[in-house]
Amino acid sequence: MQTYIPFNKPSLIGNEIKYIRDAVRLGQLAGDGGYTKKCQETINRLAGSHKSLITHSCTAALEMAAILCDLGPGDEVIMPSFTFVSTANAVVLRGATPVFADIDCKTLNIDPDEVRKCVTPRTKAIFAVHYAGFPADMDRLREIATEHDLLLVEDAAQALGSTYKGRPAGSLGDMAAFSFHETKNIISGEGGALTINREDLFERAEIIREKGTNRSKFFRGQVDKYTWVDIGSSYLPGELIAAYLYAQLEMETAIRTRRISVFDAYMEAFEPCAKSGQVTLPQVPPYCTGNGHMFYLLMKDVKVRTDFIQDMKSRGIITPFHYVPLHSAPAGQRYGRTPGKMSVTDRISKTLVRLPMYFDLGSDTETVISTTLDILGAN
Ligand SMILES: Cc1ncc(COP(=O)(O)O)c(C=O)c1O
Incomplete structure (x- = not known):
């Protein structure tokens, strides 16, 4: 199937x-x-x-x-x-x-x-x-x-x-x-x-x-x-x-615990790719605990990310990017003000990709991991 x-x-x-x-x-x-x-x-x-x-x-x-x-x-x-x-x-x-x-x-x-x-x-x-x-x-x-x-x-x-x-x-x-x-x-x-x-x-x-x-x-x-x-x-x-x-x-506790276990599994699996500089992993500030809401990877550039999303999709796994920065959106330009440089925002929005994350992900976590590693050439 x-x-x-x-x-x-x-x-x-x-x-x-x-x-x-x-x-x-x-x-x-x-x-x-x-x-x-x-x-x-x-x-x-x-x-x-x-x-x-x-x-x-x-x-x-x-x-x-x-x-x-x-x-x-x-x-x-x-x-x-x-x-x-x-x-x-x-x-x-x-x-x-x-x-x-x-x-x-x-x-x-x-x-x-x-x-x-x-x-x-x-x-x-x-x-x-x-x-x-x-x-x-x-x-x-x-x-x-x-x-x-x-x-x-x-x-x-x-x-x-x-x-x-x-x-x-x-x-x-x-x-x-x-x-x-x-x-x-x-x-x-x-x-x-x-x-x-x-x-x-x-x-x-x-x-x-x-x-x-x-x-x-x-x-x-x-x-x-x-x-x-x-x-x-x-x-x-x-x-x-x-x-x-x-x-x-x-x-809430059961939901959070389950999602954090998926987050931790992703972190562990992609650690070697982060070490080799292929991707950047989320960096959890020492003063925070998370709730397993989201797991993202930062790719090298927009082309690597676009190809990754496409490859994952062709193998049946949906991995969306995230926000288009508001300062560059038509309404953001009409209604907002952007006094400084937005270099981090611009870079992150071009390179971030989110992996599947939900309560019932279960053993599909392993499929997401192995397919990701395969596409990154790390398997
Ligand atoms: C940071 C942030 N603020 C606000 C919202 C809006 O939430 P809602 O769909 O419940 O109105 C979202 C939705 O994803 C969000 O990510």
């Missing part, structure tokens, strides 16, 4: 269907019911956050964060260009300007030295992405944020379960946005969460998620009717999504 190993496969791990049936039986399909609360309590525990609100996507959580930062025309937000469009869109939707800073060539996360060079009197926040699930250097970013009175937001889309100096991703910034899209570790099809670590933002966050109303206060019996009090949108997922998500969150 012809091999086919996709890049990602959504998982059904434990109680997803049982909890969805239960949510139907309970009779509340709109959001903010029992499963939403259970998800939020679990996220608070996993992310070490004071308050979390689940959303229909990480994109929604980032948009909420941008509103909570009070961004408006003239304001600037420093972020990497090597990220998904949602990091920048959230800022642009408020009329503010994303300012793109280069990444560190070892971690592929935003480089604090480059961030420092991008600060102007108009800077209002830093949006740091935890690429491949490995947290950015948050202590150094916090130093800059404190010095210039900036908000610090984690785009932790890929990072649930990872740690930085012993502290969980999601507890490191003023706010953090997570994704539960089907390509992530913990999934609900589409899904996300915002964790909020500043008490002065808790109440407004609830209002923004509920279309700008104080509906959450009303349901807690704190006001006797609810009304429109602020800007907002419909960022709340329904209970069916929350039920699926809760079943996955319950299994």
Whole structure:
């Protein structure tokens, strides 16, 4: 039989269907019911956050964060260009300007030295992405944020379960946005969460998620009717999504452990190719633990990478590249500002390739490894 190993496969791990049936039986399909609360309590525990609100996507959580930062025309937000469009869109939707800073060539996360060079009197926040699930250097970013009175937001889309100096991703910034899209570790099809670590933002966050109303206060019996009090949108997922998500969150340790074992197997198998200079492996900073979200290789140049992707595909294994840098995208040029050189971003985006990584990869891990080694001529 012809091999086919996709890049990602959504998982059904434990109680997803049982909890969805239960949510139907309970009779509340709109959001903010029992499963939403259970998800939020679990996220608070996993992310070490004071308050979390689940959303229909990480994109929604980032948009909420941008509103909570009070961004408006003239304001600037420093972020990497090597990220998904949602990091920048959230800022642009408020009329503010994303300012793109280069990444560190070892971690592929935003480089604090480059961030420092991008600060102007108009800077209002830093949006740091935890690429491949490995947290950015948050202590150094916090130093800059404190010095210039900036908000610090984690785009932790890929990072649930990872740690930085012993502290969980999601507890490191003023706010953090997570994704539960089907390509992530913990999934609900589409899904996300915002964790909020500043008490002065808790109440407004609830209002923004509920279309700008104080509906959450009303349901807690704190006001006797609810009304429109602020800007907002419909960022709340329904209970069916929350039920699926809760079943996955319950299994977070098992999911993370399984994915880390694939990550470790890839690292060990490709070590000789790294030693011979054929590829570069992910470099895990000593102060971080990852969550096995992603495994990537850096190839010598764009041609080697294109040929590799093609060869893998011809043998039935899907190995995509990743972000097209936002500073070079049409909307990035229209809405963003790029004060410095983006040489690391440009090089990484041309040479990075991702290998299959999902909960049920199982013995196909060996097929990916042997085929990769074969194509690299290292078998
Ligand atoms: C860094 C980053 N931020 C934001 C997102 C958006 O997540 P979602 O699809 O849940 O909106 C992604 C999605 O892959 C991402 O990688």
